[in-house]
Amino acid sequence: MKFSISHLEQLSGVPIHTIRIWERRYHALTPDRSEGNTRIYSDAHLKRLLDIVSMVQAGIKISAACSYTQLQINSFLENEINKTVGIDERHEFYISQLVKYGLTFNEVEFSRLLEGCFSNYTIEKSYQNIIYPVLQRVGFLWRKDEVCPAQEHFITNIIRQKLMVAIAQIPLASLNKSTWLLCLPEDEGHDIPLLFANYLLRNNGFKVIYLGEKIPTNSIQNAIHQNKIAHLLLFMVRQRPLAETNKLIHELSNQNPDINIHLSGNKDLITSLQLDQKINYLPSIAAFITHLHQLSHAN
Incomplete structure (x- = not known):
């Protein structure tokens, strides 16, 4: 997709003037230009900006965050992914398997496993210990270009359906x-x-x-x-x-x-x-x- 700088502000929460400062002072992004010299941004620019925001929120100075190579960014994201690993080995089994079935579009196994979570742990505990970490992990994998939007939407839509069914039963x-x-x-x-x-x-x-x-x-x-x-x-x-x-x-x-x-x-x-x-x-x-x-x- 193509984004204007105002779209980038809306999607990242970073004000336009800050984006311009980061570009000018730290070379954070190098946008393309239209024939009228308007900034044009891509999905890659958006992901990089979101990565910079995440690193700054993690305590990394903006000057350092903007200078990170893609390899360093991937290392940072890998550390964030590791934080989603379940403390309980049983939880991590469900997390990793749900991600696996989601990325391969296996609705039958994904649904079966998610329903097993609800049965074994209740919906409340399943969300806290399994579903939320799954969503976090998929989000970080998307930032690393290891997940495409279709896979992310597939996973979130099944989770959404299961929650709606549970709500309807009350x-x-x-x-x-x-x-x-x-x-x-x-x-x-x-x-x-x-x-x-x-x-x-x-x-x-x-x-x-x-x-x-x-x-x-x-x-x-x-x-x-x-x-x-x-x-x-x-x-x-x-x-x-x-x-x-x-x-x-x-x-x-x-x-x-x-x-x-x-x-x-x-x-x-x-x-x-x-x-x-x-x-x-x-x-x-x-x-x-x-x-x-x-x-x-x-x-």
Whole structure:
């Protein structure tokens, strides 16, 4: 694909002026040029920029990160992949086998193994210890050009289907606690964590209005105004400009003073935001589960 510099900003969260500085000062990227001298970026440029962002977030100086060769970047990514290895050998078996079956488009074995995870460990523990590491590993493999988009989509779509089946099996009549509104901002498309949150909430007896991915702010407001919403949960996964994100959160907070707003996803982004006291940051699945248990006792 071909990207403009504004597309690169949206996909990486790095402001345009920062991208230009990194190009000029550190030679981070060397874009092509159109006949009108406009910067044109490729998939390779996007991946390199995402790698640079990851290295900076890991504590590597920007000057060093921009000078890394592809071999050094691959070594860094390999270390990140190693972090997804399950501590429990049984978990790692499922992780590695699911990745294998996913990369070979083996739906029968992938589904069988995933259903075995749910049966042996429950959906909650399967997501924490197996599914999430699988998604992380596949993401890093994509960055190393060892996974193509078709393979990634194949894996995520089966996981999405299984979560939706599990959600559909929870009786609506059993949902008698406060209502949560779940959605992703209009520039976010990674809905699997949100689907898992949907499952957890319903499994704990909470009502859920699930809007899904890429929801404009005015549509979020419309849903809030037409329903008695107690909690709003936003997942923000991608890196994005801080000023833009602060504006979004403050707008939602100011217009909905009686709603509890919860944020989860990109730790580096969310911890850099200017959040008021009524905004609750959920840094992990465990933190979310603990919060749900506390709310369940209060209901």
